[in-house]
Amino acid sequence: MENTSTADTFFTRRLAQKGQPLIIAGPCSAESEEQVLTVARALKAAGQADMYRAGIWKPRTKPGGFEGRGTAALPWLQAARAETGLPMAIEVATPKHVEDALKHGIDVLWIGARTTVNPFAVQELADALAGTNTPVMVKNPVNPDLALWAGAIERLERAGIRDLAAIHRGFSTFAPSRYRNAPTWAIPIELKTRYPELPLINDPSHIGGKRDLLLPIAQKALDLDYDGLIIETHPDPDHALSDAAQQVTPARLQELLSELKYRYRSSDNVDYRNKAEELRQKMDTADHEILEMLARRMALIQELAEYKKENNVKILQLERWQEIFKTRPEWGNKLNINDKFVGELYKLIHIESIRLQTEILNGRPIDGPGPLGPGL
Known part of the structure; x- marks a missing residue:
């Protein structure tokens, strides 16, 4: 368009x-x-x-x-x-x-x-x-x-x-x-x-x-x-x-x-602009740390997949997934993070985990659906 x-x-x-x-x-x-x-x-x-x-x-x-x-x-x-x-x-x-x-x-x-x-x-x-x-x-x-x-x-x-x-x-x-x-x-x-x-x-x-x-x-x-x-x-x-x-x-x-409350897209208030910029810079740092931790987790998934391949073990371990899906939202709650958000986040992590493991076990890339639908 x-x-x-x-x-x-x-x-x-x-x-x-x-x-x-x-x-x-x-x-x-x-x-x-x-x-x-x-x-x-x-x-x-x-x-x-x-x-x-x-x-x-x-x-x-x-x-x-x-x-x-x-x-x-x-x-x-x-x-x-x-x-x-x-x-x-x-x-x-x-x-x-x-x-x-x-x-x-x-x-x-x-x-x-x-x-x-x-x-x-x-x-x-x-x-x-x-x-x-x-x-x-x-x-x-x-x-x-x-x-x-x-x-x-x-x-x-x-x-x-x-x-x-x-x-x-x-x-x-x-x-x-x-x-x-x-x-x-x-x-x-x-x-x-x-x-x-x-x-x-x-x-x-x-x-x-x-x-x-x-x-x-x-x-x-x-x-x-x-x-x-x-x-x-x-x-x-x-x-x-x-x-x-x-x-x-x-x-x-x-x-x-x-x-209805009609809010502004931004503000000319100097204090607001300075504080918003400061907080956004901190968010950028936090995002970088989050991605580093995700990369670490994905590396562990890949290492586990190699062991599964060597020992002819299936990808999906239902008990393990149920344990993760139960405990991670609980951990999030203790950190004042919405448990539904944490649950959805780990669903995405799980989808990517299955994709990575499938690629390693079968030796070829497998494309899965994105969060907004096939191909997105």
Whole structure:
């Protein structure tokens, strides 16, 4: 993806004008003209929203539920835009959706998680959007796969779309979680690291799945320097036709936004700068010491692998691994280090240990999956 640091785009212009993260708000689904206009008027009156979002086509996991009003709802968004001046954003999943949206003057399109997971579908949308200069936001795929997310963005860019942003809406997981979709913050952070000029927007509604989780998720996103939030709001959330539990009233949205803390990227305070630089230098020294100790541990693993090879012993010693995974978090706790962090750290060490031992026992390199997925 090209460096767009000097690009004059829909998103960069609004970010520059506002000087704060963008706020995109509106109902999960456009249910009626009255509902669409009621929310739009409330957002305009509050003066906090930069864009209006609404679902038009809403295919659900299982058929039979409310699947949106379709093309019939597009004139309602036209009316809301004419009255409030708010740019309108909707999700598209097919070239026909793109055609209908552009005919009705929709300002911004987004590609949903179920579509991002399919490169064929993304390419069809990219081809349909070629030459339109339409701003497009790309949600992360359902599964935690950074390559798919980046690939979708790059397909659009290759089609000539330069007005791009990414939406982090969380990832499906089989593990027990308090979230509807696990945030897995490492993946959007890595995306931002690779494409620092790409605006990154957080979707606390779909990550949390519950109203009471919106504030802490949104606050963490802002603390991680996200460029915006996309939040679902409905005049009567409990009776919404889709995703009722995660929507809030416009009044509650206004309260929530007022409760967020907007922090600076840095400070001109000389004492802060001096102290931060001093602490960072100490961190550099500590990091060097950590790597030296890791190198020492890996050398011991290699030495052990040579003995296993000589004595025809298998790589995985389950009892030993269970002992390590039990004791290291306990040791970390005694040092005031989060035990879950220590557990995850030793999982990575164990993966690298198996890779090294496999290479030594079999005489050839074996590439394993990285922490963010295959090949990453």
